[in-house]
Amino acid sequence: MSVEKKIIAKQLMESYFQSQVGGNMMQNRSIYNQKPGEIMVLYFISTNVKDDSPGLKVSEISGKLNVTPPTVTQHINSLEAQALVERHADPADRRVVRILLSDKGKKYIQRINEARLNMFVGLVKHLGEEESLLFAEMMRKASDYMLTQQEFYIRNFIVDETDEK
Amino acid sequence: MSVEKKIIAKQLMESYFQSQVGGNMMQNRSIYNQKPGEIMVLYFISTNVKDDSPGLKVSEISGKLNVTPPTVTQHINSLEAQALVERHADPADRRVVRILLSDKGKKYIQRINEARLNMFVGLVKHLGEEESLLFAEMMRKASDYMLTQQEFYIRNFIVDETDEK
DNA sequence: CACATATACTTTGGTTGCTTATTTAATTAG
DNA sequence: CTAATTAAATAAGCAACCAAAGTATATGTG
Numbered sequence: 001m002s003v004e005k006k007i008i009a010k011q012l013m014e015s016y017f018q019s020q021v022g023g024n025m026m027q028n029r030s031i032y033n034q035k036p037g038e039i040m041v042l043y044f045i046s047t048n049v050k051d052d053s054p055g056l057k058v059s060e061i062s063g064k065l066n067v068t069p070p071t072v073t074q075h076i077n078s079l080e081a082q083a084l085v086e087r088h089a090d091p092a093d094r095r096v097v098r099i100l101l102s103d104k105g106k107k108y109i110q111r112i113n114e115a116r117l118n119m120f121v122g123l124v125k126h127l128g129e130e131e132s133l134l135f136a137e138m139m140r141k142a143s144d145y146m147l148t149q150q151e152f153y154i155r156n157f158i159v160d161e162t163d164e165k
Numbered sequence: 166m167s168v169e170k171k172i173i174a175k176q177l178m179e180s181y182f183q184s185q186v187g188g189n190m191m192q193n194r195s196i197y198n199q200k201p202g203e204i205m206v207l208y209f210i211s212t213n214v215k216d217d218s219p220g221l222k223v224s225e226i227s228g229k230l231n232v233t234p235p236t237v238t239q240h241i242n243s244l245e246a247q248a249l250v251e252r253h254a255d256p257a258d259r260r261v262v263r264i265l266l267s268d269k270g271k272k273y274i275q276r277i278n279e280a281r282l283n284m285f286v287g288l289v290k291h292l293g294e295e296e297s298l299l300f301a302e303m304m305r306k307a308s309d310y311m312l313t314q315q316e317f318y319i320r321n322f323i324v325d326e327t328d329e330k
Numbered sequence: 331c332a333c334a335t336a337t338a339c340t341t342t343g344g345t346t347g348c349t350t351a352t353t354t355a356a357t358t359a360g
Numbered sequence: 361c362t363a364a365t366t367a368a369a370t371a372a373g374c375a376a377c378c379a380a381a382g383t384a385t386a387t388g389t390g
Contacts (some may be wrong), residue, residue: 009285010295014302017208019308037376043182044178049333066186071377073340095338095385119311119318120174121265122183126310127303132173135303136180138292142300143184145291149284202347223368238347238369260367291345 032112040065041075042084042109045101055088055098084108197277205230206240207274209247210266220253220263249273 032039044065045056062072076099079085084105090096101109124132195206197321209230227237241264245249249270255261266274289297 005289005294006282008294008301009282009289011264012289012297012301014212015304017205019304021205021229022308022312035375040182047179059337062262064186067376068378069339070341070379074376077340080209088325093338096321097339115318116178117174118172119314120178121170122314123307123310124170124177127306128172131299131303133176133298135307136173136177138296138300138303139184139311140282141179142189142288144286145288147187147324149287163371200346224366232347233349234368236348241367253333257355258367293368293373 035073035075035078038079039109039112040100041072041079042105043113045085045099046106046109046113049100052098054090055086055100057090057098061099079105085140086114171276191253200240202241203240203244203249204274204277206237207270208241208243209276210250211274211278212273214265220251220265220266222261223253225274226264244270291328 030112041061044061048060048064049056056070058069062069065072076085076087079089083102087101088100088101090097090098127135188203206226209226213225213229216222222238223234223241227234230237241250241252248267251265252266253263253265255263292300
């Protein structure tokens, strides 16, 4: 394996972990007075539900947010109690629950999205427009890659372990 | 404000949040049979302690990992119980605790680092060498920027809130 | 049709990782 | 020598997750 690639990989790894630890800024409860996980759910619904849609299934949300269905149910429970989302039974399959933003929920997440977008506009100015687009693309590529490699990575590590004398 | 920048910012924001939710792959307990937070501490020590160093202070670790000192204390407690790290009193200031990896801890984290590095070498191949370097640089720039903007962002959002009629 | 199996979600109980507030011990300033 | 400060540890508690078990609905097979 190329030494060059290994050196680059090391740099990439360090930047990656460094940005992981510092990077949870916009997920601070004290800012929104709302739990970060719940905001993530609201955000995801707001970017994935069209106005005429019947709403998202719990399983769709959990799949895309990479968490288990119980976790989503709990977020939805809390958000529903605050009247930020609505649950509707799916007429075609009554096991399915369709989740929609309420008007209150729409306004709420819109305000957060605007504040966040302002921050990202600042970041675009800081990085440059072309570099920002490139950065966005690389984040997508990298997280897709990591998702595909996950299983392989685990298997490799475990084999490694059983090798141990 | 430029519409162009806003569109780019939106793309950047979407990629950013998408990579946040998918991206915690290498932090999976089941892989290492060890808590992710503790691995992060081991990793940080391994990359920041030279062989002749007296070890890191709790406050140094907590500062760089962006957590409070009690959090670090708890991780160190668990790691010490597993004999992966050692606590040493600092002779110059006996309030200070110096944290060092044990031999077992060194071997342990080295094995994890190798597996992780392999994954990142794969990522470098996937993205390309030049792009990987650029990506690493942009991650650094972006997380630095977000850290500096954090306070401003919070203030802005709260002002916004009090404006609400 | 009936019943076994599968699916979609919810409930329950527990773990991890973090926080704030407080305490203990050691150092430094007046 | 005392008062204030600093470093770390302890205590109590919350948020976000998961696995396992439970409930209700749907589907496939004889």
